[in-house]
Amino acid sequence: MFGGMAKKGYVLGGGGYISEGKQQFVLAMVNLDAESPQAETVPLTFLGHGIAFDPRDRFRAAVFEKKGPGACLVDLRKRQVVRPIESPKNRRFYGHGGYSTDGSLLYATESLIDQDFAGVLSVRDAESLRELGTVPTHGVSPHDCLLIEDGKTLVVTNGGGPLDGGDAPCVCYIEIASGKLLDRVVLDSPLHNTGHLALSQRGDLVVISAPRDGLPNPNEQLGGLSLRPLYGDVMTVKRPGSVVQRMRGETLSVTILEETQTVVATNPYGNLVSMWHLTEGTFIGKLELPGPRGVCQSLDQEWFLVSHVLGHSVALTAYSSATRKPTGWVLSPSFMSGSHVVSHDLST
Numbered sequence: 116m117f118g119g120m121a122k123k124g125y126v127l128g129g130g131g132y133i134s135e136g137k138q139q140f141v142l143a144m145v146n147l148d149a150e151s152p153q154a155e156t157v158p159l160t161f162l163g164h165g166i167a168f169d170p171r172d173r174f175r176a177a178v179f180e181k182k183g184p185g186a187c188l189v190d191l192r193k194r195q196v197v198r199p200i201e202s203p204k205n206r207r208f209y210g211h212g213g214y215s216t217d218g219s220l221l222y223a224t225e226s227l228i229d230q231d232f233a234g235v236l237s238v239r240d241a242e243s244l245r246e247l248g249t250v251p252t253h254g255v256s257p258h259d260c261l262l263i264e265d266g267k268t269l270v271v272t273n274g275g276g277p278l279d280g281g282d283a284p285c286v287c288y289i290e291i292a293s294g295k296l297l298d299r300v301v302l303d304s305p306l307h308n309t310g311h312l313a314l315s316q317r318g319d320l321v322v323i324s325a326p327r328d329g330l331p332n333p334n335e336q337l338g339g340l341s342l343r344p345l346y347g348d349v350m351t352v353k354r355p356g357s358v359v360q361r362m363r364g365e366t367l368s369v370t371i372l373e374e375t376q377t378v379v380a381t382n383p384y385g386n387l388v389s390m391w392h393l394t395e396g397t398f399i400g401k402l403e404l405p406g407p408r409g410v411c412q413s414l415d416q417e418w419f420l421v422s423h424v425l426g427h428s429v430a431l432t433a434y435s436s437a438t439r440k441p442t443g444w445v446l447s448p449s450f451m452s453g454s455h456v457v458s459h460d461l462s463t
Contacts, residue, residue, distance in 0.1 A: 123147035124414035125461045126431060127191075128422060128451030129163025129178065142166075142178060142189060143450035145431060146461075147413055147420075154450050157194050161185025165211035165259070166457050169241065171218035173460060179223060181210035181258075181454070186223065188244075191461055200244055202237065205229050210454075211259045214241060216266035224257040224271060225249075231282075232256045234273055236289075250294045255282040259311045263318075267291060272309040272322065277329035284309040286322055300343060304351050306330065307339040313369045313378070318345045319393055321378050325365035338366035340380050344394040352396050361385035367454055368410045370419060372436050379419055381407040388421055390439065400439055404432070409456030418442060420458075422451040431456070 124147060131140045141156035142163050164181040174192040177200065179185070186200035186208050200221075202208060205228055212223035221239045226232040234252030239245060254273020261270045269291055275284030286309050288298040300320065302309065307324035314320055320343040326336035337359065343349040353359055364384035371378055376393040388402035388410070406424035413420065418433040430447035434440060 122413075122415055123418065124458045126411060126413075126420055126451075126456050126458050127166055127176075128409050128449070128456035129159070129166075129453030130429065130450040131162050131452055132450065141450055144191070144194075144461075145446060145449060147418075147433075147444075147458075152446055154446065154448060155194060156450055157189055157191075157196065159185075159187065159196065162453055164454055166455070167212045167214055167221070168459055169214055169218050170216065176459075177212055177214075177221055177223075179208045179210055179212050181208075183207055186212075191459075198244070200239070206235070206237075209234075209256065209258050213260060213262050216262070220247070222260065222262075222269070224252065224260050226256055231276065234271070236260065236269060236271065250289065250291060253287045253289065253296045253299065254285050256308075258309075261312060261314055262291075263314065268297065270312065270314065270320075272312055274308040274310065275327070278305065278327045279329050281328065284324075284327070286312060286320065300349055302339070302341050302351060303349055304339060304341075306336070307341070307351065310365065311367070311369055313371050315345075315371050315376075315393060316373055319343070319371075320345075320349075321369055321371060321393070322349075323366035323369045323380055334364040334384050336363070338362045338364055338382060340366055340369070340378070340389070340391060342378070342391070342393065342396050347394070350396050352391055352398070355398055358387070358389055358398055358401060361387045362389065367408055368456075370410050370412055372412070372416070372419065374416065374436065377439075379410050381410050381421065383408055402434070402439075408454060409451060411456045411458050412436065414458050414460060418444070420456060422449055422456050 140159040161180040163178040169175040188197040209224040234257035235249040256274035276282040286300040324339035341351040390399040409422040428448040431449035433444035
């Protein structure tokens with residue numbers, strides 16, 4: 116460590132692998148500041164998708180399963196699961212959550228299984244995990260969520276129903292206290308759902324998408340990347356065709372390099388990491404990587420890191436945020452075969 120303080124921080128991500136013929140799930144952690152980084156793992160009972168950190172205790176995290184009952188609190192200092200987070204049998208977690216600004220509440224995106232996957236944001240006491248109520252997400256199959264405006268507003272992606280007559284995918288801005296719908300963003304392509312999102316510091320919106328439910332052979336259909344500059348209209352990137360045609364299947368993870376206004380997105384089935392200008396939507400560049408999945412930035416924002424296939428394993432590779440070139444830092448195995456990687460300060 117650098118004087119006991121994190122410079123680049125830790126990267127965390129969910130993953131799964133087969134050991135002795137049995138499926139294993141873990142939360143993997145890598146200290147980027149270590150002299151000889153190695154992946155540490157915390158056993159889980161499900162494939163971890165989204166990770167939310169408690170603002171009052173940076174060593175406590177909530178981990179959520181995508182489309183299932185799995186969720187838990189993890190003690191990152193002790194490297195162990197503290198307790199499960201439970202939900203009623205008529206609901207299932209949908210991958211993401213977050214803490215209120217003061218850390219007293221824990222939110223999670225969930226779907227009502229018996230109501231065509233209508234979306235709710237569950238609200239729990241962060242200490243007892245007792246459910247206090249729900250807030251409507253104003254859509255179907257909610258997935259990603261971000262809190263903005265000091266935690267007063269939730270931005271949530273509603274993945275929508277099937278292409279043939281289902282509820283339209285959308286991104287909703289919701290006032291947490293009242294549940295009031297403040298803004299609703301519908302993509303300019305009906306063939307894409309709304310999956311994951313990112314917001315720039317000034318409020319530009321990035322949405323990445325999988326092919327809409329109901330399309331045949333979804334892994335052969337195109338995913339999407341859509342941009343809505345602050346005070347602008349939403350636009351899905353369409354050129355150059357040689358790049359967009361490789362964005363097959365789900366566009367999976369995204370991050371914004373603020374310094375250069377660059378959006379970085381992954382497409383595992385296209386073996387593609389693509390880069391786009393945040394507000395203009397123009398193509399900037401690409402990386403050729405086998406099965407790229409999660410992408411995030413180091414705490415100092417000097418690197419962006421991508422989890423990807425490397426031989427029979429999954430690796431974590433660092434690139435310069437300024438030049439978009441490899442730094443030479445590669446860790447394998449990283450065990451981060453899930454959809455996302457995130458950076459976090461775990462210095463003591």
